[in-house]
Amino acid sequence: MERVEAALPIQSWTASSGALVLFVESHDLAMLDVSVELPAGSARDTPQTSGLASLTQRLLRLGADRMDEDEIARRLADVGANLNTTFDVDRAGYALRTLSSDAEQQQALMVLSRVLQAPSFPEKVLAREKTGVIAGLKEADTKPDIIASRTFARLLFRDHPYALRAMGEPDTVAALTRSDVVGFYRSHYCPDRAVVAIMGDVTRQRAGEIADQLTRDLPAASGPLPPLPPVPPLAASIERDIEHPSAQSHVLTGQPGVARNDPDYFPLLVGNHILGGGGMTSRLYEQVRERRGLSYSVYSTFVPYQQPGPFQIGLQTRRDQAQEAVAVVRKVLADFIANGPTVAELQAAQQNLVGGFALRIDSNQKILNYLAVIGFYRLPLDYLDTFTARIEAVTLEQIRDSFRRRIDPERLATVVVGASGAK
Amino acid sequence: MTSWMLRTLVALALCPLSLLAHGKVEERVLANGMKILVKEDRRAPVVASMVWYRAGSMDEENGTTGVAHVLEHMMFKGTRDMPPGEFSRLIARAGGRDNAFTSKDATVYHQQLHKSQLSLALRLEADRMANLILSAEDFAREIRVVMEERRLRTDDQPKALVYEGFAATSYEAHPYRWPVVGWMNDLENMRVDDARDWYQKWYAPNNATLVVVGDVTPDEVFAEAEKYFGAIPARLLPVRKPQLEPPQRGVRRITIKAPAELPYLMMGWHAPGLRDVDKDWMPYALEMLAAVLDGSDAARLDRELVRGSRLALQAGSSYDGVNRGPGMFIMDGTPAPGKTVEELEQALRQQLRRIVEQGVSDEELSRVKAQVTAYEVFQLDSMFSQARQIGMLENAGLPYDSLELQARKLKQITSVQVQEVARSVLTDDNLTVSVLDPQPLGERKPGPAAPPEHRH
Numbered sequence: 001m002e003r004v005e006a007a008l009p010i011q012s013w014t015a016s017s018g019a020l021v022l023f024v025e026s027h028d029l030a031m032l033d034v035s036v037e038l039p040a041g042s043a044r045d046t047p048q049t050s051g052l053a054s055l056t057q058r059l060l061r062l063g064a065d066r067m068d069e070d071e072i073a074r075r076l077a078d079v080g081a082n083l084n085t086t087f088d089v090d091r092a093g094y095a096l097r098t099l100s101s102d103a104e105q106q107q108a109l110m111v112l113s114r115v116l117q118a119p120s121f122p123e124k125v126l127a128r129e130k131t132g133v134i135a136g137l138k139e140a141d142t143k144p145d146i147i148a149s150r151t152f153a154r155l156l157f158r159d160h161p162y163a164l165r166a167m168g169e170p171d172t173v174a175a176l177t178r179s180d181v182v183g184f185y186r187s188h189y190c191p192d193r194a195v196v197a198i199m200g201d202v203t204r205q206r207a208g209e210i211a212d213q214l215t216r217d218l219p220a221a222s223g224p225l226p227p228l229p230p231v232p233p234l235a236a237s238i239e240r241d242i243e244h245p246s247a248q249s250h251v252l253t254g255q256p257g258v259a260r261n262d263p264d265y266f267p268l269l270v271g272n273h274i275l276g277g278g279g280m281t282s283r284l285y286e287q288v289r290e291r292r293g294l295s296y297s298v299y300s301t302f303v304p305y306q307q308p309g310p311f312q313i314g315l316q317t318r319r320d321q322a323q324e325a326v327a328v329v330r331k332v333l334a335d336f337i338a339n340g341p342t343v344a345e346l347q348a349a350q351q352n353l354v355g356g357f358a359l360r361i362d363s364n365q366k367i368l369n370y371l372a373v374i375g376f377y378r379l380p381l382d383y384l385d386t387f388t389a390r391i392e393a394v395t396l397e398q399i400r401d402s403f404r405r406r407i408d409p410e411r412l413a414t415v416v417v418g419a420s421g422a423k
Numbered sequence: 424m425t426s427w428m429l430r431t432l433v434a435l436a437l438c439p440l441s442l443l444a445h446g447k448v449e450e451r452v453l454a455n456g457m458k459i460l461v462k463e464d465r466r467a468p469v470v471a472s473m474v475w476y477r478a479g480s481m482d483e484e485n486g487t488t489g490v491a492h493v494l495e496h497m498m499f500k501g502t503r504d505m506p507p508g509e510f511s512r513l514i515a516r517a518g519g520r521d522n523a524f525t526s527k528d529a530t531v532y533h534q535q536l537h538k539s540q541l542s543l544a545l546r547l548e549a550d551r552m553a554n555l556i557l558s559a560e561d562f563a564r565e566i567r568v569v570m571e572e573r574r575l576r577t578d579d580q581p582k583a584l585v586y587e588g589f590a591a592t593s594y595e596a597h598p599y600r601w602p603v604v605g606w607m608n609d610l611e612n613m614r615v616d617d618a619r620d621w622y623q624k625w626y627a628p629n630n631a632t633l634v635v636v637g638d639v640t641p642d643e644v645f646a647e648a649e650k651y652f653g654a655i656p657a658r659l660l661p662v663r664k665p666q667l668e669p670p671q672r673g674v675r676r677i678t679i680k681a682p683a684e685l686p687y688l689m690m691g692w693h694a695p696g697l698r699d700v701d702k703d704w705m706p707y708a709l710e711m712l713a714a715v716l717d718g719s720d721a722a723r724l725d726r727e728l729v730r731g732s733r734l735a736l737q738a739g740s741s742y743d744g745v746n747r748g749p750g751m752f753i754m755d756g757t758p759a760p761g762k763t764v765e766e767l768e769q770a771l772r773q774q775l776r777r778i779v780e781q782g783v784s785d786e787e788l789s790r791v792k793a794q795v796t797a798y799e800v801f802q803l804d805s806m807f808s809q810a811r812q813i814g815m816l817e818n819a820g821l822p823y824d825s826l827e828l829q830a831r832k833l834k835q836i837t838s839v840q841v842q843e844v845a846r847s848v849l850t851d852d853n854l855t856v857s858v859l860d861p862q863p864l865g866e867r868k869p870g871p872a873a874p875p876e877h878r879h
Contacts, residue, residue, distance in 0.1 A: 028466050031800050069730060073721035077790050080797025099797050125730075132736050135760050139684040142864055144579060245682050245864060246579040248571065280499070280511040280521075290508060293567030296575055316575050348516050355518015358537050362467035363804045 008361055008384050010371065011204060017215040018192030022371040022381075023207045024199045026364065032100045032200040033368040034109070036116055036214050037086055037093035037376055040188035043161040043228055043306070049184075051133065051168015052176055056184045057085065057092040058129060063120035064111075072111055081108035083115075089162050090306045091376055092188075095368065100201035109210060116189070117217040121181050134170045145316075147242060148250040148417040155238050155413040156256055156310055160231050190221035197371035199364050231256045231308045234411040241419035249322035250314075253329060253414040255407065257311030260304040260377040264402040266390045268302055271399035273349045274341045275333070276300025276313060281348065287332050288315060294325045300333075306377070311407060322416050334409045340400030354388045445803060448813060448824050449641035451648070455657040456629025459648045460813055460823055461641040464806050470637030471806040472544045473533040474552070475814045477632075478625035480605075481527045481598040481748055482663065487613060489605015490621045492525040493569055497618055498532065499523075500561040503554040507561055510547050517543050525603055528747040529818045535807060538638040542647055545633075549651035552626055562615035570611070573604045581681035581859050588679050589689050589857035597668040599748050627658040632817050636810040668693065668749055675855040683861035685736070688764040689755045690771060692853040694742065696750035700825040700832070707829070708844035709742040709752055711836040714791040715783045716740035716754070716774065721790065723774060724756075733759050734770050745819045752849060764858050779846045782838035792834045799830060 011023045019036075044053050061083060062069040076083055081098040094115065098108035140146040150165060157163035167173070196211045234255050258268060269277075276284035276299050288298040295315040303309035313333065317325045341349070361367050361384065374383050446463035453459065480491050500507040514521040519536035521544075534544040577583040587602050594600035605613075633652070635644050671693060697706040717724050717740040724738040738756035754775075758767045802808055817823045 029800060029803055031804070070721065070726055073719065073726070074790070077719035077721040078793055080793040080795075082797075082801075097801060099800060104797075128730070128733055131733075131760060135685060135736055142682055142684050142861075247574040248579055278515065280508065281515045286508070289568055290564070293564040294571070296568050296572035317571060318574065348512065352515040352518055355516070355537060355540075356520065357518070358467055358469050359518075359520060359535055362469045362806065365804055 008367065008370075010374070010381050010384075011207075012375075012381055013208070015191075015196070015208070015211045015215055017194070017212060017218065019194035019196050019211060019215040019218075020375050021196045021198065021207070021211040022375045023197075023204065024367055024371065025202070025204060025207070026199065027201050029364065030100050030201050031097065031364065032105055032198070032202055033095065033097050033364050034112065034199075034210060034214070035086065035093060035095040035197045035368060035372050036112070037091045037195045037197075037372055038189050039090060039193050039225055039306075039376075040092035040184070041088050041090045042164050042166045043089045044184075044188060045161060045164050045168070047164065048172060049176065049180065050164045051173040052180055052184050053092055053188075054087055054167050055126075055129065055133065055173065055176055056181050056188075057087055059121050059126060059181060060119045060185075061094070061115045062125045062129070063122045064114040065118045065120070067111075067114065068122070069125060072115065075107055075111050079104040079107045081111070083112065086372070087166060088305075089166070089309070091372075095372075105202075109213060113213050116214060119185065121178055121185075123178055126178055126181065130173055130176065133167055133173050137165075137167055137170050137173070144244045144246040144248070144250045144417040147244065148252050148415050151240055151242060151415045151417070152252040152254070152310070152312065152413060155240065155415065156234070156254065157231065160229060160307075162231065162305065162307065162309065186219045187222065189218055191215045191218040192221060193225060194218060195372060195375035197368050197375060199368040199371060228307045233408075234413060237411055238413045240413075240415045242415070242417045244418040246418040247318065248316045249319050249325075249416050249418040250316050251322060251326060251329070251414070251416050252312055252314050253326070253412050254310050254312035255412055256308045257302040258304050258406065259306060259308050260379070262304065262308075264406060265304065267394050267398040267402040268406065270346070270349050270353065270391060270394045271336075271341065271403050272300055272302055273353060274345045274399075275336050278349060278352065281352070283332050283336060284313065284329065288325060288328055292324075292328065294321050294328070319418055322419060326414065326416065330409065333407070337403050337407055337409055340396055340403065343396065346394070346396055346399070350391055350394070353391045357388050360384075446641075450823075451641075451645040453628065453649060453653055455653065455655060457648070457652050457655075458632045458817070459645055460632060460634045460817065461639065461644045462636045462809060462813065463639065463641065464636050464803075464809065465638050467806075468538050468638050469535060469806065470538045470541050470635060470639055471533065471535050471810040472541060472548075472637075473531055473634045473810050473814050474548050475632045475634065475818050476530045476625060477528070477630050477747075477818055478530055478621075479526050479528040479747075480601065480603040482625065483598060483601070483605075486609060487617045488601045488609045489569065489603070490613065490617050491530055492603055492605065493566060493610075493613060494618050494621050494626075495523050495525045495530050495532075496565045496569055497557055497562065497622075498551050498555060500565070501556045501558065502550050503556060504550060510551065513543065513547060519544065527599055527603060529814075531814065533807070533810070541635070541637075541639060541644070542651075545647050545651045548633075549655065552628065552631065552652070553655045555622055555626070557615060557619050557622060559615045562618060566610060566613055569604070570607065573607060573610065577602065577604060578607070581679070581683040581861070582687055584679050584681050585687055585689055585857045585859045588677050589691055589855055592675050592677050592857065593671075593691055593693070593751070593855035594668055597666050597748060599668075624661050627660065628652055628655045629657040630660055632814060634810045634814045634817070636806045636813070671853055671855075674851045676858070677856070678858050678860050680860045680862050682864045683859060685757050686764045686861055687755070687757050687859035688767050688771075689753065689857045690768065691855050691857075692752045692849045694744070694750040694752040694848050694853075696746050696748070697744045697819075697821060700821055700828055704832075704836070704840060705844050705848065706742070706744040706750065707832045707836050708840040709744065709750070709848065710833055711783075711788070711791060712778065712841050712845055713740045713742040713752070714794070715778070715787050715841070718791055718794055727774070728756070728767075728770055732770070734762050735759055735767055738767070738771070745815055745821065747819055768856065775845055775849055779842055782842045784838075788836070788838065795830050795833055
């Protein structure tokens with residue numbers, strides 16, 4: 001057991017099941033937040049099984065032990081507990097919020113424990129959920145922002161599993177069987193890969209019991225988790241214009257970015273804050289929205305995953321302004337990479353990120369989210385304690401250097417949906 | 424859960440431990456009429472600060488709809504002492520986050536910062552309350568941003584178009600009928616003087632409430648508020664015409680065509696809003712009804728229409744009763760493939776009929792009560808939410824410290840009351856139905872419908 005005394009006292013240990021546990025004890029509010037996550041996100045799908053990871057996660061709460069989905073829902077609602085999904089390319093699981101009073105806590109945790117460890121995957125429910133997912137996918141495929149993000153992901157990641165859609169494709173989901181789901185569950189929801197985050201009104205001893213209760217009956221892994229393949233850089237610039245009757249063009253431009261554990265993480269974080277991540281004070285906001293009124297929303301972001309996730313710049317603008325907007329974005333990006341930020345910009349960004357640190361951990365919910373991320377990506381336990389110091393240590397040269405090495409303005413994928421003159 | 428009540432609940436402590444962290448709301452009114460509301464929350468060294476102007480889209484006029492929201496955008500531009508954008512830059516440099524939102528009832532400006540920076544936020548808010556410049560050049564650029572926002576959030580969003588059409592049909596006279604973002608033609612024809620007029624009319628301290636929640640002492644906040652806002656003179660506010668909606672005399676139905684795959688149905692009934700937190704019972708009964716229908720996955724609509732009969736991919740219900748204007752009870756849903764909006768409408772009507780005839784079970788009432796109890800605690804996890812809840816009640820003319828009372832009232836609602844409110848309020852004469860008729864993404868041709876397959 002480790003104990004870290006700092007801004008946030010995070011306790012961490014390995015449960016006897018092999019699960020990694022992170023815990024912050026706080027009795028300010030009579031509530032408890034618990035999350036359990038596995039490396040069972042959509043990156044564990046293949047092009048043929050796209051949607052399997054998501055469907056498996058979704059079905060867990062729709063039948064467990066002798067409880068059908070209705071009983072699971074009732075037992076949670078009867079104690080006022082909330083059970084929410086977490087799912088992305090890397091991670092899959094559930095987050096539970098419950099009152100910490102004995103009866104409520106026990107019932108809520110019992111449900112979560114059974115949902116995670118004794119799912120029944122009823123056939124009829126599977127059929128219904130598949131229908132719903134497929135209808136949702138077809139609906140999504142009519143929306144310009146979804147078309148843009150799907151096209152962008154495929155251009156960036158090609159054969160890499162990060163190109164796959166989280167919920168799958170209509171034809172791949174239609175082909176999924178109960179046997180597929182059971183197989184996926186057994187091979188991915190294994191205790192030695194689980195990360196349990198606990199935040200709130202329980203003692204360390206009770207937290208230990210909870211972590212054991214939630215993971216000791218998970219299926220044993222039959223082999224090691226295959227590593228994710230690396231993400232290759234783009235070979236050249238690519239552009240896609242896609243027709244859509246929308247009033248706005250939706251624009252995404254970018255390339256593969258960084259992984260969560262990347263040594264350039266902090267210089268890129270601070271640099272991106274200046275470029276387009278810092279909201280109303282960023283360069284992209286100033287040039288695209290403030291000066292030219294081209295877009296309501298414009299941003300840049302690195303999305304760090306286990307392997308490099310996207311670096312992307314996004315905006316939406318009236319169709320006849322799309323070309324102008326793309327040109328402005330390219331210029332802002334190229335200028336930023338060539339010259340880096342100014343001293344004043346760096347100071348302002350650092351002041352915002354350092355001065356605003358308390359806002360990152362001012363609620364149980366936010367703290368739980370950090371515990372889950374720190375656990376899943378095996379970030380150092382003092383990640384939050386050293387956060388502000390690492391921000392302050394970033395230099396102009398580090399930003400210039402890291403952006404030059406990581407972002408190549410000559411090899412960007414650009415997607416415009418709702419492009420005038422597109423085929 | 425879309426219930427306004429469960430969103431807004433903040434109770435006094437349920438558990439002694441909470442008393443250590445949270446205080447009551449303390450009030451002060453400045454000489455110029457500005458009300459200051461402060462609640463201590465010491466769980467983190469941060470503060471959420473909001474200025475609520477009681478001026479929203481319901482105070483606008485035909486021809487200049489959207490001006491309240493436009494002014495919200497303009498408030499981030501220059502003042503007499505500060506260039507455009509400086510507000511956000513200063514807050515950012517202080518480690519803060521800032522934004523704003525406009526609703527039918529109010530325009531709200533908010534910051535979240537380290538507690539040591541509250542003075543900065545107050546100083547800047549006072550400055551833009553009194554000294555906003557509103558230049559023609561800034562306006563000319565920003566109105567284009569607002570038009571992009573309308574395109575992004577409404578014009579290209581079929582469900583938003585359904586809601587917009589619904590509101591414009593359900594309300595014939597009341598200004599709730601037009602969208603907060605405004606009609607596009609009004610935005611295209613708006614002038615900087617419209618924004619200036621709005622600012623002059625409504626941005627006065629006697630039309631504003633400051634709400635602060637966080638690691639602060641009320642007396643200190645009162646002193647700061649006096650220091651920065653105290654010298655701003657009160658102004659006579661324009662007369663607000665009630666524009667009451669005349670009683671609806673029959674069901675109304677509209678269809679919205681937009682590019683989409685799935686149809687969608689929205690049904691809304693005019694309903695009483697919460698006016699007297701103690702004496703009213705119908706708003707609480709409507710809240711309970713919405714919760715029995717859609718308060719959780721165990722509630723009736725999910726259980727029976729989505730999972731049971733598989734008639735719907737999604738079905739929901741909500742009641743909106745904490746407003747300056749009238750209340751509304753809503754049911755909506757997306758039919759499952761192979762089902763129609765007509766079948767869904769009949770199923771939703773059947774749900775209401777059953778409740779009118781048979782009431783709701785003790786088990787269902789208990790379940791809602793359990794959720795209310797849990798929310799009373801969960802809501803304390805966010806200072807921003809608490810501030811928003813206090814501001815919303817105050818803006819609607821309800822006591823800001825009445826949430827515990829409201830929770831108790833809700834928990835006392837009986838099945839008979841739920842039956843009665845459904846029977847008397849949710850009638851066809853009060854009802855507007857808005858339906859999305861999905862169109863293929865290719866060009867729409869008049870005449871025979873295109874085949875149902877969709878092209879990418």
